[in-house]
Amino acid sequence: MEVTNLVMRYGDKVAVDGLSMSVEVGSITAVLGPNGAGKTTTLETCEGYRRPQSGRVTVLGLDPVTQHRALAPRVGVMLQAGGAWSGSRAEEMLRYVASLHANPQSIDAVVGRLGLGACGRTPYRRLSGGQQQRLRLAMAIIGRPELVFLDEPTSGLDPQARRAAWDLIGELSAAGVTVVLTTHYMEEVERLASDVYVVDSGQVVAAGSPAQLMAAGARGLITFEAPSGLDTADLLAALPPECEVREERPGRYAVRGRVSPQMLSAITTWCAKREVMPGQLNVERHTLEDVFLALTGKELR
């Protein structure tokens, strides 16, 4: 899948502003960004719902709008919301979507795997949010697609269901299915994604593997969490020369310098003397959340 310089506007508002991305077959690509960053618009343009106003989109070598009929059976789509008749039952809805495909998955297997058996005869509108979410995921994979677009596949799921969904997404990729998903969960990205695109204001602000993103700009940096208000000057005195210590936000400390085993040991020894337990200790590695906040700012959207 290839997106080149995509531009999409709604009236005066630019939703996607020259976005490019490229997705390898069999990879799991996560599109990350604050609300309103243009993630869903990008995904829906790839799904053929919108015609690119400028730029080019090809999916499995096809144009999603003009060659939509050839593309649709090969792609599984999970919308962010809705997509099922309010009066339909989970298994019935799944059976219906399966009937539109040539070689669908076994309904019973998918129902069992995603725990949809408990939905019984309850209509879609009265299912719990998590059940609706799992049904939408099931609808995306039931037709044995080559490529799936999952728009926030695990938002609103409980931890068990989230893990079940992660396992399933991992297995999809292992079986050769290309996965493109949007998410707000950093843990999801770290666990699943082989490639990440961070999108803000309709543009890609960073791209790479999760490891690359977390390592970028983290040379010479050790971070840890501990009670706020530690004496940073005292810590600095205990460190090798030419270091720098800052409490970046309450309870979160950043030590910059030439990272070495001695430097790490000096930090932990200093903490040990004060009966302080350093948590979330990261050596030359940002957390994905830090990367995300640094790239997209902290104001609410």
Next chain:
Amino acid sequence: MSDRPGVDASIQAITRLDLRPAPGSAPAWAMVRSHALMETRLLLRNGEQVLLALVIPLLLLVGVAKAGGVVDLGPGRRIDVLTPGVMALAVMSAAFTSLAIATAYERRYGVLKRLGASPLSRTGLLTGKVVSLLGMEAVQLAAIGGVGLALGWNPEGGLTAALAACVLVLIGTVSFASLGMLMAGTWSAEATLAGANLVYVLLLVVGAVVIPAASYPDPLRAVATSLPSGALAEGLREVLRGEGLVWTRAVALCAWAAIGTALAIRTFKWE
């Protein structure tokens, strides 16, 4: 080999899925059949829709037939005037009101959007809807015709009249359905719910459906018979009285169908 392959196979299936891609569309006819069955099941599950499609027309048929002089149906045997009118009402309820409300909610809940990404084409989707609709109408007309006959309805004109009635019902269905889709494709679900029911009641009262146009005062009569409701109901009354097909009825229905279809195609929003 296991002694109980069925049990083992089902356990296997639950724990592991073969997720290797094997994409493909089902045959077009199978998709249309599946869609029509799905829509029909959902319709039958919905109490209000069944009320609108069958219960109200049948109650009107029996009630007005037995009500003697309370409702003036003009010249002719009461049941012969009443039955074709109730048939027209049933077509209107299924092809206009039910279809509009169901489609508006499909739009609202993203069903149409999701199906847009499925192998089912828009033509396939519309064909499925039409098949479901015609099936519904067949049941309605059979029930109303049956009850009418039991109440002494005496349709005239033989097979020719029956065929002409079918033609009128088909064009009437297209005109009502296109107007229903026009409403569902542009209005919100709530507005469609209110609007489609309001139009149904208004046409029932002033649209020459159950009460024949002959009982209407003069200016209203011309308006009523040019509406799709009046054109269909008058047409059915004339045909089933053995008077043959009056072409102005078919022309009026075709005109509504053409206007409705052109506008619906131009304005319909799938999301």
